[in-house]
Amino acid sequence: MTPPIHQAALERSIAPGTLRAAAAVPEPSARKRARRRLTPARIGIYAFLLMAAAFFLLPLYVMIVTSFKPMDEIRQGGILALPVRFTLEPWRQAWSGVCTGAACEGIRGGFWNSVRITVPSTLLTIALGAVNGYALSFWRPRGAGILFAILLAGAFVPVQVMIYPLVRVMALAGIFGSLPAIVLVHIVFGMPVMTLLFRNYYCNLPHELFQAARIDGGGFWRIFLQVMLPMSLPVIVVAAIMQVTGVWNDYILGLVFAGRDNLPMTVELNNVINTTTGTRQYNVNMAATILTALLPLALYFFSGRWFVRGIAAGAVKG
Amino acid sequence: MAHASRTLARIAPHAALLPMALTAIVCYLGAALWTLRISLTGSRTFPSGRYIGLAQYGRLFDNERWMLSLHNLALYGVLFIAACLVIGFLLAVFIDQRVRGEGLLRTVFLYPYAMSFVATGLVWQWLLTPGDGIDGAVRALGFPGVEFDWIVRQDMVIYTVVIATVWQAAGLVMALMLAGLRGIDPDIWKAARLDGIPPWRVYTRIVLPMLWPTVATVLLLLSTAVVKLYDAVAAMTQGGPGTASEVPTKFIMDHLFLRSNVGLASAGAVVLLLPVLALLAPYAYARSRKETA
Numbered sequence: 167m168t169p170p171i172h173q174a175a176l177e178r179s180i181a182p183g184t185l186r187a188a189a190a191v192p193e194p195s196a197r198k199r200a201r202r203r204l205t206p207a208r209i210g211i212y213a214f215l216l217m218a219a220a221f222f223l224l225p226l227y228v229m230i231v232t233s234f235k236p237m238d239e240i241r242q243g244g245i246l247a248l249p250v251r252f253t254l255e256p257w258r259q260a261w262s263g264v265c266t267g268a269a270c271e272g273i274r275g276g277f278w279n280s281v282r283i284t285v286p287s288t289l290l291t292i293a294l295g296a297v298n299g300y301a302l303s304f305w306r307p308r309g310a311g312i313l314f315a316i317l318l319a320g321a322f323v324p325v326q327v328m329i330y331p332l333v334r335v336m337a338l339a340g341i342f343g344s345l346p347a348i349v350l351v352h353i354v355f356g357m358p359v360m361t362l363l364f365r366n367y368y369c370n371l372p373h374e375l376f377q378a379a380r381i382d383g384g385g386f387w388r389i390f391l392q393v394m395l396p397m398s399l400p401v402i403v404v405a406a407i408m409q410v411t412g413v414w415n416d417y418i419l420g421l422v423f424a425g426r427d428n429l430p431m432t433v434e435l436n437n438v439i440n441t442t443t444g445t446r447q448y449n450v451n452m453a454a455t456i457l458t459a460l461l462p463l464a465l466y467f468f469s470g471r472w473f474v475r476g477i478a479a480g481a482v483k484g
Numbered sequence: 485m486a487h488a489s490r491t492l493a494r495i496a497p498h499a500a501l502l503p504m505a506l507t508a509i510v511c512y513l514g515a516a517l518w519t520l521r522i523s524l525t526g527s528r529t530f531p532s533g534r535y536i537g538l539a540q541y542g543r544l545f546d547n548e549r550w551m552l553s554l555h556n557l558a559l560y561g562v563l564f565i566a567a568c569l570v571i572g573f574l575l576a577v578f579i580d581q582r583v584r585g586e587g588l589l590r591t592v593f594l595y596p597y598a599m600s601f602v603a604t605g606l607v608w609q610w611l612l613t614p615g616d617g618i619d620g621a622v623r624a625l626g627f628p629g630v631e632f633d634w635i636v637r638q639d640m641v642i643y644t645v646v647i648a649t650v651w652q653a654a655g656l657v658m659a660l661m662l663a664g665l666r667g668i669d670p671d672i673w674k675a676a677r678l679d680g681i682p683p684w685r686v687y688t689r690i691v692l693p694m695l696w697p698t699v700a701t702v703l704l705l706l707s708t709a710v711v712k713l714y715d716a717v718a719a720m721t722q723g724g725p726g727t728a729s730e731v732p733t734k735f736i737m738d739h740l741f742l743r744s745n746v747g748l749a750s751a752g753a754v755v756l757l758l759p760v761l762a763l764l765a766p767y768a769y770a771r772s773r774k775e776t777a
Contacts, residue, residue, distance in 0.1 A: 211578050218575060219592045222651065225607045226595070232610070245611070245621045298504045305497035313501065313508045315768075320512035322704075322760050324712045326736040327753045328515035330522070330746060334531070354511045357504065386496035415600030417715040422741070432602045436719050439606050448610055459603040466598035470591065473598070474659065 233257060233453035240448050256449035260457055264450050265442055266434040273454050276434030280414055282345060283430055287352035288409045291360050292402060294353065299364025300390050304376045314361065321358035329422060336423070343425025351423045352413050359412075360405055363476075367401040368394065407469055408476040411462045431458045516757065523750035531746060540751035550752060553730040556642050560731070561710040563643070567650045568706055569699070572657025577687055579658070580665050590662075594655035601652065605719030608648035609635065638728035641721055645729060649716050653709065657702050664698035665691065707763055711756060732756050 228245055233256050235249040262272035269275075302310055320328075332351065336342040341350075371394075379389045420430035429437075435458045439451045466473050523541070526534045544550050575593055579586055596604065611617050612635040619632035634640035668691060676686045692699075714733040721729040732752060739749035 211581050215578050222592050229607055243620045243624050294503050297500050301497045301500050307497040313505055316508040322708045324756055326733050327757050330740055331515035331518040354507050357507050385493050417602045432600055436602055455603050455606050459599045462598040
């Protein structure tokens, strides 16, 4: 189930800032020369890439421009036009005024709910994933392989297959619709990717390291805490980026399990836009959408290489 | 005392894997089996023990809304996967031509992947709103005949979901394909040049077949994303207009939590499980063969 793509190759090729020249792949000199001349073929290549870039940037551009326009300017048409009367009012509205159902206090409540959900869901899932990966790669207790296979298969199954029994169990336990419930569910559904990430990382460490620690008399937890964990910083960063993004962007689990008082930002955003009646305030909607997407986007733009590394190892998430 | 601590040390790996065991056996396997059990009963609002055999499955496949959702999923799946593969591969090949600003282009193509399906769906809902959206802007530019109202048309709405989700996922395919391209032996290019083979033929006849492992991974990822499709539809069209963009996951959610028909919803969930198992089977088979070899 391990993605057959060599991680280093992926990083080398798509990490922002890493130049191809630094890669170990030697370049045929003829292709290098072609770069200087601007043949019709080269112009075609650039035209295609620029058009594609325009397509990919269009929604971001429209979101930003719309969020700074007053409504009458939007109604006059010109979704692509820059704002004439620049205004921050939609942002203020989106953050602290817009109706998210019964209350009209903006999506800041959803923001803080998402923070409250994301922090424990990330820390706990990473801790469990690290222990799982460590046990799976060095101790290999009997039956663990089958458990891991079930866990990985579960990552491909739509949550609808498991959701109702989980709701019933949580209702029986009396925690349905609470912060612990949503955190628990995020741990359950985040575990496959986190475990895979750490297992792959530990499998690539030299096994002699583990054997030496064993000979020195280290036990399960001591080797983990004193030998493995200090060497795990890179994979922990990748895991954190992936899990924060995944939990923050989740919609369906938050909708079902979080309960009315803990709805995450994505759910509140959807309520703002799809369940409010009356004229649609596109500028407020777009400001709210940007606010919701801001954290994962910022993570992506500032952590480029690490984000991409996570895709390689955790692409299973789908 | 020493004996006890030795026992403790021996069971430590097992104890450490307890949360994983609970997750895999109780939350995944157990929950899926429970869903299977419910699908064989006449459960409405709450699970009941009244077995009715496969009657729910009969009802399910007589249900027009369910059949429509399956049809939508098939249509969506084929178009989404094809478009992602073609666009992702083309972007990767063109970026691989030693272009300037490669890092910037990669960033631009991949950033939508960081956005949630909800945000993606809502942005595209606004872009495609007839009149106020892009078509209005194009009309204002001096093309009065342009009209793009797919999102409010029952026969076209599913294609707008394809557009939005391809925008979100094509960059990921590009990233994985580019990594595959960069892993290919450069001597192949030298040999092809010596033989005078045009580059496009090298790409389609030699490079693409060599990229098969990458393509397989991408296919697995995209097809699971297809089966799981829910958020984007919920945000962008809410399954509408009418039920025109209904998908199975949404059918299941509606019948579980709004329409109090848990038995029927569970039958739908079990049906949805089948394509996933069919997708995973070849991988499990390949893996077990590799291990025995």
